[in-house]
Amino acid sequence: MSKSVHTPDWVKDAVFYQIYPDRFAKSSRVQKANNLQPWGDTPHPHKYQGGDLLGVVEHLDHLVDLGVTAIYFCPIFQSASNHRYHTHDYYQVDPMLGGNEALKELLDEAHKRGIKVVLDGVFNHSSRGFFQFNDILENGPSSAYVDWFHIHGWPLDPYGSGPANYEAWWGMKALPKFNTNTQAVREFLWDVAEYWVKFGIDGWRLDVPNEIDDDAFWREFRRRVKNVNPEAYIVGEIWGDATRWLQGDQFDAVMNYLFTRPAIGFFGSRSLDYEQVRGTGYEHIDTMDAQAFAGHMQHILTMYPKEVVLAQLNLLGSHDTPRYRTVTGGDETAYQMAVLFQMTYPGAPCIYYGDEVGLSGGKDPLCRGAFPWDKPETWNRKALDYTKKVVKARLSHAVLRRGDFKVLYAQGDVLVYERTLEGERAVVVINASTREQQVPLDLSGEYLEVIGDNRVRLNGQITMPARTGYLLV
Known part of the structure; x- marks a missing residue:
């Protein structure tokens, strides 16, 4: 373990809000494609509803009123998917989201309000439309970039039913895996990380970073990011024990699913919908009584250095899970008790967009519904008021953040x-x-x-x- 573990000081006092860009808000200032799904329709794996970054700008006051001090965005770079985990260009914000200019405006307006902005970095894999991979598709073994990916044979089959002949994340042909043993790839990804921190973002959430099974890669990633901004936040998507990455030399924290599962199992013990758990990253959730819950929650505080514990991203759900209300069978009291616990427990709480107004939704893609700005009469005002109160309490009492x-x-x-x-x-x-x-x-x-x-x-x-x-x- 590193002799000194330091995590960004601002994170210890932060209240995060996770946004899925295609579904949060859309602005008339961003030109739209014609074939969009109507706002608020049942989420579809491939269809767009047209949310954008200027829509977020236009609703920042909602976040300020809620008490949010940091936003974590799902991917925003150019991509041919509504979730944008299939990156085409790591240096361009998707034009459908408003492009780089919209991100600049968002950063300026968020920072004016004291809100930090963390982006999702998808560095394990790219997409079939990523230039270097597309060059391989066009030129085969003659491509200059054959060592950027793990090629096992020819021809490649990116769309057909035959063997892909290249490594892809979980075998999904749309997500060719980078060969991070190639120095040019390492330098490319590190440069992307530095570029956007220089641009003004406040940190990175790392998608499936365990898939890049290389501590040296992440150590250098951290060194370069922190060299640009020592207080930039690096938080990894690790669903289990993250000790390997939380020694002070790689990540600052992780998405704390070790917090999420028991927060479902205790507060939702009487209404847990097991069908919503099956086939998700949760894998299995045990219902538990107060004694078991307390034991678990005390244990996870001892797993990592205190600097890490106070920076952990404590969430009740995300774009990868059923929404909290849905997995707990629609029990509103479960949500209220859980968000009270979340806001009074060590670590940085993260609200998944729309939870505060009562959004529900099952497994992906149903958990990625549109925020109902156009239907305020459907908002759960009691939930919104309660969430505001517990967030305000956290922000008002240092003991709830650092005690x-x-x-x-x-x-x-x-x-x-x-x-x-x-x-x-x-x-x-x-x-x-x-x-x-x-x-x-x-x-x-x-x-x-x-x-x-x-x-x-x-x-x-x-x-x-x-x-x-x-x-x-």
């Missing part, structure tokens, strides 16, 4: 924990059962219950309504 975490009580369906920092203390009480509970509490006197903005007098216990959480300061 130590300790479980005080975990029995049945009741969890009590505290955060402490330099004499400041916050206590969270969550009753996940379907009945009112008398909960022993080592507190006496008057406290503010932040979510309800009520003063409560305590004398060694508290009466907790069913399926409810309190934040006491």
Whole structure:
């Protein structure tokens, strides 16, 4: 392990918001193609709905009002797919999103509002339309770029039913895998990483970085990015134990799915939709009681250095998973308890766009629905208000962002924990059962219950309504 582990200081205080660009918002300032799916239709694997970056600019005030301080974007570079994980040109923002000029405007406007911007870097594989791969398709063994990919024979078959004859991510012909043993490829990818940080982005989320099984590659990636901006955030998509990458010399943090699974299994234990779990990156989710949940959540805090723990991206769902409401069977109380826990647990919370207004959606692509700006009457206003309150609480109390975490009580369906920092203390009480509970509490006197903005007098216990959480300061 590196002697000193440092992660960006701003991340420790951040509230992230993940945006799927094609589905968040669209602006009349960006010229549109004709064959678009109507906004809000059932998401389709291949169809576009026309979201763009200027649409995001025009709705930044919604994010400010919510309390968001950082945006993590799914890929935005030129691509022939609505998700844009099939990169054609790593130096061009997709024209459908508004091009490089739109990203510049977005960065300027976001930064004016104190919002950081993190982009998705897809460096393990490209697309069939990527220039160097296309050159191989045109010129075969005579191409100057045959060593940019893993070619196993000729001819290549990128669209037919025969063997591809080249390595591709999970065998998907549309995603030819880079040969990162080739120095030119390494230099190309490192240059892309540097270029956009110089352009003004605040970090990279790395798509399937474990597929580039080369610590030296990622060490140099980090060195080059941090040389441009020492406070740039590097967060990897790792679904399990990420110790290998979190020694202080590769990534700052990872998408914390070790947080997500138990947050579904505990708060959604009575309504978990197992069918939504099957065939996803979750693989399997165990339902659990408070004691098991507390044990797991305490354990993952010990897996990595504290600098890493405070920078972990804690999410309740993403573009790769069913939405939280859907996987927990539509139980609104599960969402409320989960987002309260998310906002009061160590690490950087990340809201998946639309969760705050009640969006639902099953497995990919259904989890990638359009934000209903045109139908505000469909918004879950109670969820929006609740999310704003818990986000505001996190931003208002340093103890919730940087304090130590300790479980005080975990029995049945009741969890009590505290955060402490330099004499400041916050206590969270969550009753996940379907009945009112008398909960022993080592507190006496008057406290503010932040979510309800009520003063409560305590004398060694508290009466907790069913399926409810309190934040006491």
